[in-house]
Amino acid sequence: MVSLLDNEVPVLLARIGNYPLHHGSLGVVRTVGRLGVPVHAVVEDRFTPVALSRHLRRGIVWPTTGREEPERLADGLLSIGRAIGARCVAVPTDDEAAILLAEHADRLKECFLLPPVPAHLPRLLACKASLHRICCEAGVPSPRSRAPESRDELVDAGRELGYPLVLKNLAAFSRLRTPAVCGSTTVVPDERELLDRFPDAPPPVLVQECIPRQQAEDWITHIYCGAGGVPRVLFTGLKLRSWPPYAGMTARAVALRNPELARLAERLCRRIGYSGLADLDWRYDRRDGQYKLVDFNPRTGAQFRLFENVHGIDVVRAMHLDLTGREVPDGPQAEGRVFVAGQLDFPSAAAWLREEGRVPSDLLRERPTERAWLCRDDPLPAVAEAIRFTGLVARRLMRSARSGRAGCP
Template sequence: MVSLLDDEVPVLLAKVGHYPQHHGGLGVVRTVGRLGVPVHAIVEDRFTPVALSHHVTRSFVWPTTGWEEPDRLTDVLLAIGRAIGRRCVPVSTDDEVAVLLAEYADRLKEWFLLPPVPPGLPRLLAGKATMHRICAETGVPSPRSRAPADHDELIDAGRELGYPLVLKNLEPFSRLRTPAVCGTTVVRDERELLGRFQGSMPPVLMQEYIPRRQAEDWITHLYCGPGGVVRVVFTGLKLRSWPPYAGVTTRAVALRNPELAELAGHLCRSIGYSGVADLDWRYDRRDGRYKLVDFNPRIGAQFRLFENIHGVDVVRAMHLDLTGREVPDGPQAEGRIFVAGQLDLPSVAVWLRTERRLPPDLLHERATERAWLCRDDPLPSVIEAIRFMGSVTRRLARSTRARIGQ
């Protein structure tokens, strides 16, 4: 594997928005940095975990909010490309920069090697309502969804979909500029729904809730070449997340699922998607179908869960493909376990409280890949622990002030 990657072509970890404690970005710099590929990273400050990884060749401090004009964001990306001095492979860790790279590919191609994805496609896939429409057009199951334009449609959609229901931010960029919810959110009744939207109507998606005890959460990570031809595809089962049952994956296992792999491949071929993608599915036991709940046109934070038997993950596959090298074919490595460190602790606590027992995997299955801890790059995990404790302390302080003020 070491001899396969072109170490003359660097990687740029690209991002828009403020999320300095992101283990997916750290996974990117480690997976190619270990193979001798120079890695450059856009960071919020010089003391993020990624910035202090010894695999990073150079950090570019560029704090962004998502409110910036796309032309301005593109100008800065071009300036970073010129500073690197060689065409490089950008790896997106958020939907916004994935949209930007696709829609401004003609300008950016001078300094960046980019998958030939149709320019408008990543925005449509990252948009929750447009993704639902694409699923309907391609015959891929997805939960029933509505995007209300006003409060009357909000009420009607809630009654049509039934309660509880799921709320999500509707589109990339709007989730940063005018967020409807902090993340995937479940509301239990109409009163709770209306309590969230008393003023102007933010862009929001309302989605059918699939009961937890009637469902399994699955993930698919893949890299597609031109025309949606699948180069590598991986499937796995999400065991826990934070917040529970709706948030970031905190523990997952790589499990081969040919039906789901074929479904994801069919979708990408049908729409001509090219690049890395992270798809979230819910298996609905009520009708025996896998339903697509999110299509992220970028890496997923837990992408290092997956490798094939040749050690190729989606980031390595993209680098190989875009530099004109063969992507080694082979089945995925079975049984790998991914754990997202301290985020898994509260998810275990919730499991214990609701199920009245410890999770069955906790004592019997050790992690193959950890989000933060690793022997060859220890400093990011130390910095993450410090920043994590700072975040917890600030939240507790805000909660205490709120109670005192009541």
């Protein structure tokens, strides 16, 4: 395996925005760093957990918010690439970085090896409204959705789709500049709460039908496509729990082969000519027996280390092999791998216990194959994450307590 990758071609972990507790970034550093590939990473500060990984060659402190002008961000990436001194494989871990790399590829290819994705495509796929249109044109099921621009359209969308409703930030960059909801997803039970949330014209927001969780399963597809949307590796898995429950990041998942879902993902990528890394979220709707595409993230997903094929190739390794002109070993995915995102798994299991009245069966049956943070050969990131996560929770509890005291008579 070590001999497969070109150790003369470094990797740059490209990030836009402030999210220091991101285990997917650490996964990128570890998966290629362990194989001797030099890894450089954009980090928020010197003590970001990923910056402490023993597999990282260099952490480049470059705080960004996503509110900067794209040209300025592209200039920053170019400066970083020139400082590294060799053309890198750039691996985006957020939608904004993926869009920036695609739309400024003509300039950035001076320093970076990039997949030949159509420049406009990542932005369209990251936008929930245009993704819904793309799915309709490609014949890929997706939940009914609307993107209202006024309060009247918001009311009409709610009455058309029915309650409860799912609200999502509409697009990359706008979710950082003018977020409509905190986090990725919010469910509103009725029209009154919807209008209370948006007393004026709503910011960019997607209103989507809610598939009842009792009638649903959450599935994920991770894929790396070469030129023309041809998959070089494609994996499918079942999301067991998330945090916040049923609507947030993957807390625990298992790799399961799903040929129908794989065919849908491949058909979509070939149809639109997508090239690069992608993380697709699906919801299986038992009411009509369809897998419905919820999100298409045109970058590596936080839980990508859930998946490998039988040759030990994940999507990031496949990308490095492909962009350096090397063969990507073909083979079926390794079945039954279990991914656990430490600090998210405990509250998700507690929420399950509270609602279901029993311990989740996967805790008793399935032992983690891949942990997001804990790792014997790289312990410091887990220590840093625990300290920062504990501080984050403490600050939120203190704010909540102060708010409660302020509201007492």
